[in-house]
Amino acid sequence: MQSWRRKSLWLALSASWLLILLRVFPVLRLKEPARRQAGSPQGWPHWLDTELLQSFSQPGELLEDGLQPPQAPRGGSCTQGACFDASRCRGGGLKVFVYPAVGPISETPRKVLTSIEGSRYHTASATEACLLILVLGPDTPAGECHPVPPQWDGGKNHLVLSLHPAPCLRIFQLGQAMVAEASPTVDTFRPGFDVALPLLPEAHPLRGGALGQLRQHSPLPGVALIAVAEERGGWRTAGTNFSACPWDGRCEQDHGPKQTHPGAMLPNATFCLIPGRSPDALHFLQALQAGCIPVLLSPRWELPFSEVIDWTKAAVVADERLPLQVLAALQEMPLTRVLALRQQAQFLWDAYFSSMEKVIHTTLEIIQDRISGASAHPSLLWNSPPGALLALSTFSTSPSDFPFYHLQQGSRPLGRFSALIWVGAPDQPPLKLIQAVAGAQHCAQILVLWSSKKPPPPRWPETAVPLTVLDGHRKASDRFLPYSAISTDAILSLDAHSSLSTSEVDFAFTVWQSFPERMVGFLTWSHFWDEAQGGWGYTGERANEFSMVLTSAAFYHRYYHTLFTHSLPKALRTLADESPRCVDVLMNFLVAAVTKLPPIKVPYGPWHQEARPPPLAPGSPRLRAEPQPAAQNCINRMAAGFGHMSLVSSRLRLDPVLFKDPVSVLRKKYRSLEKP
C-alpha cells in the first residue's frame, strides 16, 4: 500500500517535471524570436479610440467655405485664362500675325518669319489676328529694343519669340505677352503660358531638316554606353568600364577607351550625359538627332515643349548629386526600356525639332491646343508617331479614328470601305467598274465625283450598295477633299478608266486592314536619282522595286484626305492642280512623309492593261502612262517642298497565300486573281 503510494507519488512528481519541461521549453524557444520582433517595424499604432476621432473638417465646413468673395488673381504673373483673350480667336480659330522685320535681319529670324508665314494659321492682317508675334533677333542692340509695335496693347495676345538668348528679352516690358524662348530657366518660366523652345544651332535647316541618325532599333554591340557633353561643344565617349564619374575631370584618367570628337559631331553612344547648365541645351538636340538617350543632370532649364511632350518617355532626368547611382541605373536599365527611350528620342527629333518650320509650327500648335480646349490633341497624339503636326485634331480627337493608333487603343479600323470614283473631263459613266466594285464583299457605298463638263446622267445602275454623286470642281486636287459623305475609314480611290475585278478589290481590302496607315495599290511607279539631270526622276516602267502607287486604284485611310487638304502648303497643291500627274506623286509623298514606309502593292491582272483604252487626253488621269518629261520636274519640286525625298522603296508584293501555286484551284480563295 505504502509503496504503491510512493510509486504513484514518484510518478506524479516526474509527470509534473515532464509537464514543466514541456511547457517551459517551447516558451524558451519562442522567446528568442519574440525578443527580436521587438526590433522589427512597429508601424503606426492602431489606436483604441480610432472610431472616436473627429473628421478633419466639420460637417458644415466644406459646404460653407464659399461665402467669401472669389479672389482676384494676384498680379505680377499671367496664366492663359487671365492674360490671353481667347474670344478674339472665336470664329476663324487661331489666326496669327507676325510683325514684319524692320531693316536687314539675319538668317535665323528670317527663317522664323518664313516658317510663320508658311503656317496654316498665318494671316496678313493684324486686326484679324488673335495672336501677334514679335520675333526678336539675337543681334538687336540693347538700345534699340523698344520699337513697341502699334498693336501692342500691354502685350495682350502677343507672343514674343526668341530663338536665341536675346538681350532684349530681359529689359523688354513684357506686360501680358507670352514668351517663347529657347531653354528658359525654370525660375522664370510660367507653365501653361510661356512656351519653352529648344536651343537651335545657327545653321538649322528651314524645312525637311537633318534626318535622324538612328538606323536600327537596338544599339550596336560594342558601341559606347555613355557619351558626355563637353563644354567646348564636343562629345567624349566613355567606355563601359568606368569606375566613377565620367563627366568629372578628376577621374578622367581612370577609364580606358575614350575619344574626343572635334566640333559638334553627333555622339555615338547609347546614353548622352548632359549637364544642367543652360548652354548645354544645344547638346540636347544633338543627342536627340543621334538617337542617343539624353540623360539630363538636374537641368536648370525647362525642356522644350514640355507642356505637350512627355519627356519621361524619351529622356532621363537625373540628379547630378548622385553620379554613381545614375551610372548604376543606366547600366542596369532593362533592354526593353532602353529601346523605348531610344526610339522615342528619335521620333521626337523627327516630329518636332529637325527643322525650323517644325519648331515654329509646334509652337503655334501648342497655342492652338490651349485655345481649343476640349478639342485639343490628346497626349497620345503628341507622343507617338507620327506626332501632332501630322495628326490633325480638326479631323478627330479620338485616337481610334486615325490610322496610326489602333495598336495602342486595342481597336481596329471599320471593316468596310467607300469607293470614290473620279470621273474626269469627257468621260462616260464607268458602269462596268461600278458593278465590279459594288460586288465586293466589304463595299459600303459608292461615291461618284463628277468632274466632267457634261452633266451627270440622271439614272445610275442599280447596285447593292448606295451610290451618291458628288459635284466636283474639275480640279485635280478635288478628289482628295475630305467629303463628309465618306462614312468609312477606308477609301478605294478610282478613276473612271480604272479596271478592277471584284476579287482584286476584296483581296486588296483585306491587305489594307492589316496596314491601315499605308496606301495599298495595284499599279506602281518608282523614283530614282537621275545622275544626268542632277535631280529626281520617276518612271512607270515595270521594275523590281517601286515607291508609289497610283491613286487611280488604291486603298487608303480617309484621314489622308483631311491631311492632304489642310496640312499641305498651298504652293504644292497648286502645283498638283496645274499638272495633274503630280497629284499621285504628291499623295504618295505625303503618306510616305507621315509613315516613313513604302506603299504596298497587291497583284493586278495583266489582262486589264489590254482592255484599257489607248492614250488619254493630256491632263486626264491614266492608269499606266509613262510620266511625261515635263512632269519629272514635279517630283523635284515636291522634294524641295517637303525638304527631302520622303519616298521609300519596296521590293515586295503581297499576294494571296496560295497565289499561282501548283495546287488545286478549288483550294484557292482568290482564284480569279490568277485568270479573269
Next chain:
Amino acid sequence: MCASVKYNIRGPALIPRMKTKHRIYYITLFSIVLLGLIATGMFQFWPHSIESSGDWSVEKRSVRDVPVVRLPADSPVPERGDLSCRMHTCFDVYRCGFNPKNKIKVYIYPLKKYVGEAGVPVSSTISREYNELLTAISDSDYYTDDITRACLFVPSIDLLNQNSLRVKETAQALAQLSRWDRGTNHLLFNMLPGGPPDYNTALDVPRDRALLAGGGFSTWTYRQGYDVSIPVYSPLSAEVDLPEKGPGPRRYFLLSSQVALHPESREDLAALQARHGEAVLVLDKCSNLSEGVPAARKRCHQQQAFDYPQVLQEATFCMVLRGARLGQAVLSDVLRAGCVPVIIADSYVLPFSEVLDWKRASVVVPEEKMSDVYSILQSIPRRQIEEMQRQARWFWEAYFQSIKAIALATLQIINDRIYPYAAISYEDWNDPPAVKWSSVSNPLFLPLIPPQSQGFTAIVLTYDRVESLFRVITEVSKVPSLSKLLVVWNNQNKNPPEDSLWPKIRVPLKVVRTAENKLSNRFFPYDEIETEAVLAIDDDIIMLTSDELQFGYEVWREFPDRLVGYPGRLHLWDHEMNKWKYESEWTNEVSMVLTGAAFYHKYFNYLYTYKMPGDIKNWVDAHMNCEDIAMNFLVANVTGKAVIKVTPRKKFKCPECTAIDGLSLDQTHMVERSECINKFASVFGTMPLKVVEHRADPVLYKDDFPEKLKSFPNIGSL
C-alpha cells in the same frame, strides 16, 4: 485483492513501513517541491510575457494618452516656405541613396500632443483622416521605423485643416522635430489651406524647405516639381454607397451642386439656367429640411429636393466652381458619379496634375468664360464625352476614393522624382484598366528600315548531323547579305568537328557549345550576334535557295518587328472539341511561320529567354517541341502584329526523304502541336496570333517579264 492485502501486510523489504502521518508529510513535501518548481519556472519566464503583453498594450493605446510636449513661447519658428525650391536644390537626395528596389523609405514621427506655454493645445491631436493616412503609409512598402535610414519624414502633427490649428505654435512644433533640419525631406499634408479673410492657397504654417502635399494650390503658390497637389478628400466617399453608372447621355446636361457660392457666381448660374432651361440644373441648400436629415446629403432646386451625391449621376457635366478655396471636395463626388467636371477656378493646380492628364477627364473653363460654358460643352463630340465620363470615374477609383489612395499616389509621385529611371509611365497613371489590357505597345514602334549593309546573322542549331550541317552552312553562305554564321552545338557528349573540317566560307563562323541540350538554346541572345536581323535555321534545311533567303532578309527589313518565315501554319478553333487546333494544310490563311527558317529581330531572343510568360520556356524544353509556336505567340503578343510568310514554300521536308512511318507519326505530331497552342493560349490568357491572307513575293514574281531582269528569279517551289 487478497494478494494485495498480503503484500500490504508483508511490505517490501527495501522501504520501511510508514505511518499515516509520515505519508501525509511526504505528500505535502512533494507537493511543496512541485509547487516550488512550477513557481520557479513561472517566475523565471514571467517577466518576458509581461514585457510582450506590455507591447501589446502600447499598440492599443488611446490617442488621449500620448505624451505631451510643452512648447516654450520663444522656441524657434521655421522660415516661410522658399518659393524657389526644386528637388535638386532643396531636397537632400543623399538620404535616399542607392536602393535596389527603387523605393524611398518613409519615417513617421511618433504621435505627441503639443501644448503652448499656457498649456493650450496647438491643435486637435489627430483627425480620423490623418490617422488613416499615416496608417496607410505605415502599411505600405515605403515605411521604415528606422529614422536613420529614412529618406522622407512625415510628421504626425495633423495639418490637414488649417482652421483647426494655431499657425505659429504648429510651426514651432514642426521646428523641434528631431530631424527637422530646416524642413529638408519633410512631407506635410494639408487639404484645407488658408483661413478667413484672405484664404491663402497654400498652408500658412511656416515650413521652410518642407515639401507640401496640398489641396487647392494655385499656380502662384505651387512649386512645380517640388510640391504635390492633392485632392480635398470628400467624407462622402466612405459614407455613401454609390454604384457605378455607365457613360452615356443623362437627364441633365449641366448641373451645379455646390451650396456655398459667392452671389456673383450664383447670378451667373441663374443666368445660365434661364437661358438653357431644363438642360441646366442649379441646386442649392434646402431651407426646410426635416429633422435628422444631414444637410450634406440633400440639395434643393426651388421646392424640389434631391439626394446628394446621387443627383450627380443624373448629369453629364458638373460644375466645380472656386469657393473661398480653390480645392473643392465636390470634385471628388463629381468624379465618382462619372459626371465630367467643368472646372471654373482660374489658376487652380488640379490634383496630381504632375502625372494625371486632366484633359481626358475634365473641361477647364476660364472664369471670364463662364457665360459661354454651355456652348463650349455642346461642341464636344459625344464619343469624347463618354470617354471623359469613364476616365473621371477611373480617376476617382484610382486616386480619390480613399485617404489611402491619396497618400500612396503622393508618395509614388515623389518616388518617381527620386528614381526617375524606374518611374511609372503616363499610360500607367492615366489609362483605365480596360485600355491597359487591350492595348499593345510595340517594343519596335519606330518605323525604320534598317540598312541592307548590316546583313544578318544565321544561327544553326545542331546536335550531331554534321554532314547535313555542313551542307546548310555552304548553302547559307551563298546569301549576299549574310554577315556571320553561328553554330549552336547542342550535343554535350560529342565535340564539334575540328576547325579544319568545317567548310570554308566568306563570313566569320563561330561555334557555341551549350551546357545542356535544350531547344531554347536556339533563341538565346548570344553576344556573338552583332546584327539586328537573325536567321534561325535548322541543320537540315538545304532546300531554300539563295534568292529565297536574300529576299526573306529584304522583307524582314521592311517589317523588322515581325517574324518573317517560309512555310506558314494556322491555328483554328475546333467547335466540336471547343479548343484550338493546329493546322498545316495548305490553307488560304496563315497565323504562324515555322522557325526552321525564319528571320526576326534579335530583341525577340532576349524576350524569349528572359521575358517569356509563365513556364512556357521550361515546358518547351521538357517536351522538346513547339519552340517555334512559343516564339510566334511571344512576338504576336508583344507587337500585336501578324507574321509575314515569304514565297510559296509550304514545307521543309525534301522530296527524297519521304517519311517512312509517315501518317501515324504525323497525327501524333498534330495532336502535340494543338496541345501546345492550347497550353500557350491559357498561359498568355488570350490568343495573340493574328490571321492574315497574304504572303510576300518579289514584285515581279511569276509576272510575264524576262527572268534575267528579275532581282530574285530563283524563288523556289512548294
